[in-house]
Each structure stands twice: as C-alpha cells, then as structure tokens.
Amino acid sequence: MITGLKPREATAIINSLTGGVVPKIGLQHITVGRSAEVDAFLQALSDVKNGHSMFKFWIGDFGSGKSFMLHLLNTVALKQKFVVANADFTPDNRLYSNDGKGVALYSAIMDNISIQTMPEGGALPTLLEKWIEQMLGETATEQNISLMDIRKEEHLPLVEQKIMKTINTITEVGGFDFGLVILKYYKGYITGKDGLKRNALKWLKGEYRTKTEARADLDVREVINDLNYYDMLKNFCKLFVSMGYSGFMINLDEAINLYKISTSTMREKNYEKILTIYNDCFQGKVNNLFFNLAGTKEVLENERRGLFSYRALRSRLETNKFETAEIRDFAQPVIRLLPLDHNEIFVLLKNLKEIFDFNFSTNIAIDERDIHQFMEELFNKPGAEEFLTPREVIRDFLNILSLLRQNPEIDKQQLFGDLQVKDERPVEMSLDDIEEL
Template identity: 25%
Template sequence: MKLTLHAHEASKIINALRNGVAPVGLTENLIFGRQRELTEFNRCFSALKNGESIVKIITGEYGAGKSHLVHAIKNLALQGDYIIASFQVNGGFRLNKMDDLYYAIMHNLYMKGAHFEKTSFNEIFDLWIENLQTAPFPNQKRVEINTVCQEISKYNMNFARAFLMFMRGRIQRNQEMQNVTTSWLTGEKNIPFELKQKYDLIGHVDKTNTLDFLKAFSKLIHLLGYNGLIVFIDELDQIISERRDYRALAYNNLKHLIDLSASGEMAHSMFVFSGTPNLLSDYEKGFMSLEALSQRLNLPLDPDVSDPRQTVIHLERISEDAILSLVHQLIELYQIQDEPLDKMPSPQDVLRTIDASNLKTTRHVVTKAVQYLDTFLK
C-alpha cells in the first residue's frame, strides 16, 4: 500500500511508535495481519445500520496490537458516520453502575471530522438543526422535531420531554434552557430543583431508567442520520483488581449488555471492550468467576479455533509475513518525513539485525525497528 501522507503525519506516526503507543487517527496506515478482524468489524457496522446490536471483547497480551486495532476500528467507525464514545475502566468508572456507564458515554462522544477531539452533546445536532432552519416548508421544522420526540418517547417519556425542551432552547437561542436540558440529558444529577421545574424536567438518570435513556439516545442519533452508536471501553481487565462486589456487579452488567444486544433491544448500537487475557484465564476473578457470563462468551476458548465472529476476539502476534510488511511500511514512513534515512536498509536487514524472531510481541518488534532505523537518520 503506497502511503499518501504529509511529512508531519509520518513524523507523528514514527514518534508515537518510538514511544510504544498507537498513533491516534493514523493507525490505518500500519495495520497488517488483522484483515479477518477488520472484515468482521465492517460486517458488524453493516449490521448496525440495519438495526442490530453487538458486543465484542478484544483481548491480547500487552504489545499484541489491541490499541492499534481498536484505533483503526474507531477510524473506520468515524469515517462510516457513526457516533462513537471512547473511555476506559479506571478508579472513577468501574462498570458496576449502569448510570455511570451512561454518564461516561455522554461525556466522551466523538463524531466524524472532530480529529479525535471530544464532541459536545450539542454539536451532534448542529447539522440537523441547520437543515431544519433551511427547510423549504414553514412547518417542517415542527413536524420533524415532533416526529423524533414521538419515536424516542417509546423508550422514555421524560427523555423525550427533555429533548423537546433542549430543541426549543437551541432554536430560541435560550442559553440557560440549553445548558440545563443538556446537563439533564447527559446524566448530570445535581441540577437545582427550581431549574428542573422551570423546564419541566422530571427525575434524573438512575439505575432504573439508564438503559431506557441509552436506548433512546441510540435511537435519537440514528433518527438524526448517523448510522449508529459505538462505545469503546478499554482496560476492562482493571475490573479484576476491584472489590469482589464491584467485580460481580460489573460482570453482571456486561452479561446484561450481551443479553440486550442478542435480543435486539439495543438497536443501532455496539459495545467494544478490550483488555488483557487475564479476563479469560483468571478463574477466580476473571470472566470465569461468573458462570452465566462465561457461558455467554463460550469460555474457555478453544486454542485451535480462531473466529472473529465470536464475541471474544483474542489477538496473537501477527504472522512473520505481516511483520515484514509492517517494517517495509515503517521504512517508507521514514522516507516521507522531513528527515529521511541516510541509507535505506531492507526490511529483511532490519528484522535480522533486531533479532525479531526472538521478540515476544509486535510492539517489541516495532520499537526495536524504530530504534534501529533512527541510527540511519542524517
């Protein structure tokens, strides 16, 4: 694949790889040996357009290429006009509360053209509102907004009511109305009572209505013309180190998401989790600790069977041919950047010099190759 990058983009990729991380927004230039996985995710994207819901869990050792693959999938999703949410399990988010999941999704949104900068809730509606403002028929704006509200009211009436007030605030340029309704719709709970009463907002997001809100939001963005919602949650293995009760709640929530997806209740939505193989191998604290979850994930995995269509996708090190192609592309990146190589080694020479066959992970191969190629810079 011939690269068509600017010099500064090539330098950005090389610097990211030099530090052992995936180059955000540019990963598609270095994806080798993962065609089966990418084909499967393209299949999933087509299914989302048709109203399906899917859960995928990507596992692999540190350095196996999880982050690289996930970033490439994010790029594909954004280019395909999906709204994505991206965040990770940490001290503030443990997946043990569904309302925390909703809050994390609504505060970590990204959309096409944002260059991996977070998108505000308001910005998702900009194009739709612009089209409404220029509608050829005087009452089209009102009819279309009412139609959308009627559709999302099937999931939660309070959500639909808040969204209607949000739209009024946008159209009337009432900043307070926009701010209050946006806070309510995105899961904020500490909204003063008098402001909620002023704008006819009832209750707040909690464990009893979170899934209804999530279904309503997923339906909403599809009605706006996006192809669906894809949620990426990294560092899922952090759950293993949590308290037993938190861990059990998190795994039960994961099981519940799988059930909702399989039943078709979460239309036009996808959840992509990623983490280390401890999730699969730790019988005491991993997925196997909850039998209902392990059964749904078809665990333990058969080491002789690798099928990306399954819920769990376990990544091994890419093939030698794929590594050779990767290093070839890396050398080309060096030639594109402002500081080209003084001498052009062959990919075979690079792999032989760094003793690639004895390096355990793809990340080790790449970082060692970059270290070696840096010695040829003018």
C-alpha cells in the first residue's frame, strides 16, 4: 500500500488522470523519474527564498509531462512556504495585449493563488485577511492597545495609517491605489461590509474594466490593466514576503497559444514581455519571484514563430552545448523533459493500480506480470514509438481497470489485445504554412 495516501488524494488522482488532466493534489504518490529535476528545483527555490528571482522554461514533446511537472513544482513550492499561482495561455489570455487579454491572464493568476492549506486555489481573500490581522496585531503592540480594543471604530485611523505606511514601503509602481484598495478591504473586513470587500477583491483581481466604475465603487483613480498588471504581481510578491512567505511562484502553461498568435507584431510583443520578466529576474530588479513557463520544443526552437524567432530570447535560452541525454545541466533556464523510460512507466502503472484499488476498495486481478503484458502490447503497436505518450498509456490502463472493476468477468487478455495507438497531438502544432496576417 502506498504510504500516506489519503482518500481525497486517491479520488483526485484517478478522476483527473482518467479525464486526461493532471490532479491538483496527491502528485507525490505518482511521481517517478523526475528526482534530478526536483532536486535542481529545490536549489532554485532556496535561491529565490534568499531574495533572488528565477525564470525557468520547461520544454518537452506533447504529452511528455510538462503540465504534470508544473503541478509537481507547485506541491514542492507549497511545502517550502511559497505562494503559488497557475494559469494557462489561451487565445484570450496573453502576456501582452491592448484589448484586455493581458489583464485576463492576470485575473486567471489571481483566481488560482494557492497556499499550503489551500492547494486548490482561491486563497487570495485568506491571504489578505491574514495580512490585515498582522497589521492589527502590530498596531496594537505599537500603540499599547489590546487586540480586542484595536478593532474598535475609534482606532480605525491608527490601523489605516499603519496599512498605508506598510504598503508604501513594500510597493513601487501603482502602490498608492493598491494601498487604498487594501484599505477598503480592511474596512469591509472590520465592519462586516461584505459588498465593500467584494469590490476591493474585484479590483485586486483585475476585474474592473473602466476607471469610472472603479471610482464609483472604491473612489480610486486607476484600474489594473494590460499595461500595469505585471507591476501589481510584483507588489503582491512583496506583500506575501512581508507576511512571512518565502516568495511568489507563477506557473504559465500552454505556451503553444503564444506560438499560435497569427500576427508577428503581436507575437513579438508577447516575447518581448517574456524578455522583460526574464531580465528582471536575472538582473536582480525583482526579489522572491519565480516564473515557470511550459511549452513544446517547437514553441522554443521554431525560428519563424517560436521563442527563438526573437533574437534576444534565443541568445538567452540556447541549451548548454555540452549537455547530453546522460549529462544534464539543470541550472540553465531551459529544462528539457525527457520521456519516461519503460521501467519508470512500469513503476507508475504499479502505483496507479494500488491507488485505484484503494479508491474503490477493491482488488482488481491485475498483477505485475499483467502490467508487463499490457506495456508490451501497447508499446509494440504500430505508431507507438512516434505517437504514444505517458498520458495515453495512463488513460488506457485506468480505463481497463475501470472496466474490470465493473465487469470482472471480462477477459483482460482481450482488452490488452484491443489496445490501439492514436496520434493525439493537436493539429495546430505545425503552423509554418499559416500565412501571417
């Protein structure tokens, strides 16, 4: 039996993997073959905790485990007391835009903020209230007022002064309005005005689209938009560190959607934004911030549409020329995820069988010899070498377990024989023939 497996984790693992997505919890129970990457990541986390910043690019073929790796990094970072957020690039979520797609990415990041006690996201209100309680406690100590009395209306100005003073010391661009909105959140929190809290949270998450609306609700001059959202992320990073967290880690997946931007000018603007963040991280212009970006080899290396099409990025992201499959350099910005070997996949499937049995309180008649036979059948199918991915192997295996659980009379050998390999790669992967608009 897998040590420490919880029923909630088992259910999340089986349901998510059957659906072809990565579970948000329990990844430690199904992690195989990535120890070197995790060890290097722990060292990078230590550097960021000590005040540095980092930008890592996780590159691998479709289905090679990029999304899994980002979720695994989440699990590791949360245990190191980082605030973590995840977002996917989509046609409507980008790093740069002039029509709201940049701030849409920011809103997705803020929606998915996680801490160790809330690993599935939605932790921003909890963090704000924790910080407010910290401000209340510090003000009470400084003013020699009891923790009970400091909440009284007569002491509101003292706490407000403390909040604004603290915000001013930890923020830079946009700090004034940022502080005013947190002040509004504090007033809503302390007086029980939930509407005021909701409006403040709406502003902080970048959901106000006009200054007029924000001014009417919160009496502030600005809103978070495509141009200033990155500054707000840096402000939040400083706020989280002031609360005692190690740093702020932001994971950005599905970089193929930047590669697919049809106009070269807009695509280059997005790559320029990556360069800006990259330079800030490695030149010491920002502290305790960790960006991870996941994409395919095509996204990185395509000289017409990929990151290498932007000369300044290419010079920074070219792989160590002395690296080989056996001799890896995990300290460089680009980490290439190699496919799991057959032994690692065997261990993974064996673990999944145990998790499946635990989740459904059953004992499916599949032993190690059957797992070997399943793998032999699948990996010897036509097209397996070119198209087969860990995602498809896992899903096929879980689907067979599901059928056997509900229909124990079925011949498992027949199920193994019916396995097929399909090309699951998205058709958009090859875009060189698309004309620029």
